[in-house]
Amino acid sequence: MKRWGKVLALVAVAMVVVSVAAIAAPKTWVVGFTQVGSESEWRTADTISVQDSITNDPTLVMVYSDAQQKQENQIKAIRSFIQRKVNVILFTAIVETGYGTVLQEAQKAHIPIVMIDRPVAKEDMHYVLTIMGSDFIKEGEKAGNWLAKYLKDNGIDDGSTPIDIAELQGTTGAAPAIDRAQGFRNIAKDHPNWQINHSQDGDFTSSQGKQVMEAFLKADPKIQVLFAHNDQMALGAIQAIKEAGLQPGKDIIIIGMDAVKGMFQAIVAGEANCTIECNPLLGPQAVQAIHDLRAGKKLPARIWTIESQFDATNAAAALPTRQY
Amino acid sequence: MTSWRSLSRTKIVWPLIALGALLLLNLFFTPHFFRLEIKQGHLYGNLIDILKNVAPIMLLSIGMTLVIATHGIDISVGSVVAVSAGAVAILIGGDLAGHPKYPIAVAMIAALLVCTAAGMWNGMLVSRVRMQPIIATLILFVAGRGIAMVFTNAMVIWLYAKPFAILGQGYVLGIPFSIYIVAFVLLLTFIFTRRTAVGMFIEAVGINPTAARFSGINAKNILFWVYTFSGLCAGISGLIVCSTVMSADGNNAGNLYELDAILAVVLGGTSLNGGKFYLFGSIVGALIIQTLTTSIYAIGIPADVSPVVKAFVVWAVCLMQSERFRTRIVRVFVRKGLSA
Structure with missing residues (x-):
C-alpha cells in the first residue's frame, strides 16, 4: 500500500515538473503567412525569403497559404489562421479593399497582423500592426x-x-x-x-x-x-x-x-x-519584427526595407552574392 | 462604280482601308514615320519595327483563323507562347558564355513538340470529349502559365546563346527574319487549305458540323487537327517572342496575346460564328493592331490614354466591317443628298 502511495507521489511530482517545464520552455510561435501567389520573379524571391527565414528559425512554425491571386482564397486563409489561433499573421494584400471584416475578426482574436509589401486601404490600416516594404x-x-x-x-x-x-x-x-x-x-x-x-x-x-x-x-x-x-x-x-x-x-x-x-x-x-x-528579401526583417513582437517591443507603423544601389563601382563585387 | 461595289463586297478591302487610314494618320502626325535607313546592314525604321513586332501575333492569328472558322476559339494560345518560351529557354540554358545546354535546334524542336501536344490536348477535349471550345482551352489558358513557371522555376531566364537571337532579331536581305517565318507558315497554310479541299471541310464544320458529318467529312478529326495546328503556331510564336528579348518570362510572355490574335482574326473579316475564313484578312488585322501600337508610341500619346485610343480604333474598324452599319450610313447620306 505504501509503495503505491510512493508511486502516486512520484507520478504527481513528475506531472508537475513536466507542466512547469512546458510553461517555462520557449513556446514556439505559429506564424500564418498568406502570399498573393507567384506573379513575378520579385514575388518568388520574396516568398522564398520569408518562408526560409521562418522555417530556419527553431522558435517559429509556419502555416503557409498561397492565395493564387484570388482575394477570397486569402480571406479564407486568414479565417483559418484565426481558428488555428496562430500567434501572428503575415499578409500581402492582393487588392486594397475588402479585407475590413476579416481583419476585424483577427483583431478580436488578438492576433497581430504584419503586412508585407502591399498594404490594404487606409481605412482598414488601423487593424494592422505594421507594414514592411519598399519606399x-x-x-x-x-x-x-x-x-x-x-x-x-x-x-x-x-x-x-x-x-x-x-x-x-x-x-x-x-x-x-x-x-x-x-x-x-x-x-x-x-x-x-x-x-x-x-x-x-x-x-x-x-x-x-x-x-x-x-x-x-x-x-x-x-x-x-x-x-x-x-x-x-x-x-x-x-x-x-x-x-x-x-x-x-x-x-x-x-x-x-x-x-x-x-x-x-x-x-x-x-x-x-x-x-x-x-529588395524582395524581406524574410530576415519579418522574423526580426516577430521576435520584437514576442519580446513586447513596440513596432513602428512602417518598417522600411534595407536597400542599396549598384553601379559600375560595386556591381561586379556584389554579383556572386545575388540570389535573384 | 460597279467595280467599287464588287470590290467593297470582298472582305479584305475594309481592313486594308483601316490600315491605310492608320498609316495616313502617321503621315500627318509623325514626322519620319516612313523614313527607312540602313543601319548595321539592315533596314531600320518604324515600318520595320512594325513588321518585326507583329510576327508573333500574325502566327497566332493564322492558327486562330482556322479554329474560329470551325466555330471554335482557342484562348490558350497566349499561355502556350509562355510554355514554348519557357521550354526552349530551359533547354538552351542561361549560360553566360552562350554555350547552349542542348543544341539550339533540338531545344526548338522539343519546345514545338510540347506546344503541339498542348494543341492536341485542346483538340482532344473539343473533338472527342466534346467540351465547348472556350472551356476546353480555358484549362490550358490557366494551366499553361503554371507549366511555364515550372519550366522556368518562376524566374526570368536570360539567354546568351547568340545563334538563337536570329529568330527574333536577325535580318535576311534587310528584312526581319521572323517575317520570313510568318510568310512560310502562311503560304503552307494557304496552299493546304485553299489548294486542297481541307479549307472547305473546315468551313463546312464551322457552318454545320452535323451536315458536314453526313456529307462524309470527318468533323472530329478536322477539329482535332485545327486545334493542334493552333498549338504549333503558338509554339513558333513563343520561340520568336523568346528570341526577340532573349529571355523567357513565364508570367508575362504572351500575356493577353490570345485577345490580340482573336481581334486580328475578327478585324480581318472572319466571323466568330465560324464558316468562311480569310487568312490574309487576319494578317492585315494583325498589322492594324501592331501599326496602332507603334503609332501610339511614335506619336507619343501618354500611357494612361492609349488604351482609350486603341479601343476607339478597334470600335471604328469593327463598325466598318458591319454591312448593316455601312448600308445605314449610305442611306443617311443618300437621303440628305435627295433633300438638298
Missing part, C-alpha cells in the same frame, strides 16, 4: 540623385545644356510606377535643364520595354538618358539600343530598378549604368 518614392529619388552625381562626375551636365531623358514607366496605375516617376521628378525639378521628353508605359516587361524604346529611338535618336521603372524593361531597351547601332551604357546612360541578376551582368558588361535595389 518607391525614395527609390525614384535615389535614381535621380545617382544620375545627377554621374552627370556631374563625367562633366556631361553643365547646368544649362538640355539633357534628353526618356522614361519607361511601369504598368499604368501601379503604385511602384506612380511613386518611382514621382520620386525621379522630385529630383529632376531641381535641374531645370533635365528634360523628360519621352515617357511611355512599358508594362514592367522586357518585350514591351524593347518595343517602346525602339519607337523612342526612331522619334529621337539623341536620347541621352534612359530611366526605366524596372530592370526587365531596361534590359529589353538595351537590346533596342544595340539594334539602333548605339552603345548602351555609353551613348545612352541606363538606369534600372529592382537590381535583378540580369541587370548586374549588364552593368558589369558596361551596357547599363545603375540599378536601384528594390
Whole structure:
C-alpha cells in the first residue's frame, strides 16, 4: 500500500515538473503567412525569403497559404489562421479593399497582423500592426540623385545644356510606377535643364520595354538618358539600343530598378549604368519584427526595407552574392 | 462604280482601308514615320519595327483563323507562347558564355513538340470529349502559365546563346527574319487549305458540323487537327517572342496575346460564328493592331490614354466591317443628298 502511495507521489511530482517545464520552455510561435501567389520573379524571391527565414528559425512554425491571386482564397486563409489561433499573421494584400471584416475578426482574436509589401486601404490600416516594404518614392529619388552625381562626375551636365531623358514607366496605375516617376521628378525639378521628353508605359516587361524604346529611338535618336521603372524593361531597351547601332551604357546612360541578376551582368558588361535595389528579401526583417513582437517591443507603423544601389563601382563585387 | 461595289463586297478591302487610314494618320502626325535607313546592314525604321513586332501575333492569328472558322476559339494560345518560351529557354540554358545546354535546334524542336501536344490536348477535349471550345482551352489558358513557371522555376531566364537571337532579331536581305517565318507558315497554310479541299471541310464544320458529318467529312478529326495546328503556331510564336528579348518570362510572355490574335482574326473579316475564313484578312488585322501600337508610341500619346485610343480604333474598324452599319450610313447620306 505504501509503495503505491510512493508511486502516486512520484507520478504527481513528475506531472508537475513536466507542466512547469512546458510553461517555462520557449513556446514556439505559429506564424500564418498568406502570399498573393507567384506573379513575378520579385514575388518568388520574396516568398522564398520569408518562408526560409521562418522555417530556419527553431522558435517559429509556419502555416503557409498561397492565395493564387484570388482575394477570397486569402480571406479564407486568414479565417483559418484565426481558428488555428496562430500567434501572428503575415499578409500581402492582393487588392486594397475588402479585407475590413476579416481583419476585424483577427483583431478580436488578438492576433497581430504584419503586412508585407502591399498594404490594404487606409481605412482598414488601423487593424494592422505594421507594414514592411519598399519606399518607391525614395527609390525614384535615389535614381535621380545617382544620375545627377554621374552627370556631374563625367562633366556631361553643365547646368544649362538640355539633357534628353526618356522614361519607361511601369504598368499604368501601379503604385511602384506612380511613386518611382514621382520620386525621379522630385529630383529632376531641381535641374531645370533635365528634360523628360519621352515617357511611355512599358508594362514592367522586357518585350514591351524593347518595343517602346525602339519607337523612342526612331522619334529621337539623341536620347541621352534612359530611366526605366524596372530592370526587365531596361534590359529589353538595351537590346533596342544595340539594334539602333548605339552603345548602351555609353551613348545612352541606363538606369534600372529592382537590381535583378540580369541587370548586374549588364552593368558589369558596361551596357547599363545603375540599378536601384528594390529588395524582395524581406524574410530576415519579418522574423526580426516577430521576435520584437514576442519580446513586447513596440513596432513602428512602417518598417522600411534595407536597400542599396549598384553601379559600375560595386556591381561586379556584389554579383556572386545575388540570389535573384 | 460597279467595280467599287464588287470590290467593297470582298472582305479584305475594309481592313486594308483601316490600315491605310492608320498609316495616313502617321503621315500627318509623325514626322519620319516612313523614313527607312540602313543601319548595321539592315533596314531600320518604324515600318520595320512594325513588321518585326507583329510576327508573333500574325502566327497566332493564322492558327486562330482556322479554329474560329470551325466555330471554335482557342484562348490558350497566349499561355502556350509562355510554355514554348519557357521550354526552349530551359533547354538552351542561361549560360553566360552562350554555350547552349542542348543544341539550339533540338531545344526548338522539343519546345514545338510540347506546344503541339498542348494543341492536341485542346483538340482532344473539343473533338472527342466534346467540351465547348472556350472551356476546353480555358484549362490550358490557366494551366499553361503554371507549366511555364515550372519550366522556368518562376524566374526570368536570360539567354546568351547568340545563334538563337536570329529568330527574333536577325535580318535576311534587310528584312526581319521572323517575317520570313510568318510568310512560310502562311503560304503552307494557304496552299493546304485553299489548294486542297481541307479549307472547305473546315468551313463546312464551322457552318454545320452535323451536315458536314453526313456529307462524309470527318468533323472530329478536322477539329482535332485545327486545334493542334493552333498549338504549333503558338509554339513558333513563343520561340520568336523568346528570341526577340532573349529571355523567357513565364508570367508575362504572351500575356493577353490570345485577345490580340482573336481581334486580328475578327478585324480581318472572319466571323466568330465560324464558316468562311480569310487568312490574309487576319494578317492585315494583325498589322492594324501592331501599326496602332507603334503609332501610339511614335506619336507619343501618354500611357494612361492609349488604351482609350486603341479601343476607339478597334470600335471604328469593327463598325466598318458591319454591312448593316455601312448600308445605314449610305442611306443617311443618300437621303440628305435627295433633300438638298
